[in-house]
Amino acid sequence: MAVKTEIIKISPERVELDKIRIIAKVLQGEGIIAYPTDTFYGLGASCFSEKAIQRIYHLKKRNPSKPISVLVSGMEMIQKIAVD
Numbered sequence: 001m002a003v004k005t006e007i008i009k010i011s012p013e014r015v016e017l018d019k020i021r022i023i024a025k026v027l028q029g030e031g032i033i034a035y036p037t038d039t040f041y042g043l044g045a046s047c048f049s050e051k052a053i054q055r056i057y058h059l060k061k062r063n064p065s066k067p068i069s070v071l072v073s074g075m076e077m078i079q080k081i082a083v084d
Contacts, residue, residue, distance in 0.1 A: 032056060044071075047081055 008019050016028055032051045033044045043059060045052035047070045057064050072078050 027052075030055075032059065 006022075009020060010016070010019055023033060027044070027046045027049075030046070030049045032040050032052060032055055035044055036042075043056050045056055047053065053068070054064075056062075056068065062068070069083065072081070
């Protein structure tokens with residue numbers, strides 16, 4: 001499977017909507033993104049895409065029984081994805 005890789009640099013001081021749209025399209029298309037944090041690069045995907053989540057587990061060689069972090073925008077999103 002061919003993987004298309006593109007580096008998109010984003011400045012927090014100057015948000016460029018065209019770049020945000022490209023990233024959103026990748027996520028909506030079940031793609032994976034890498035993003036910098038303070039200590040390492042994280043992998044990101046839509047938490048609403050089972051296929052993308054499985055790809056992250058595969059890429060990280062992580063046991064599917066181990067949880068992964070989910071970043072949420074607020075309580076409304078938590079209510080959509082949370083399980084009792």
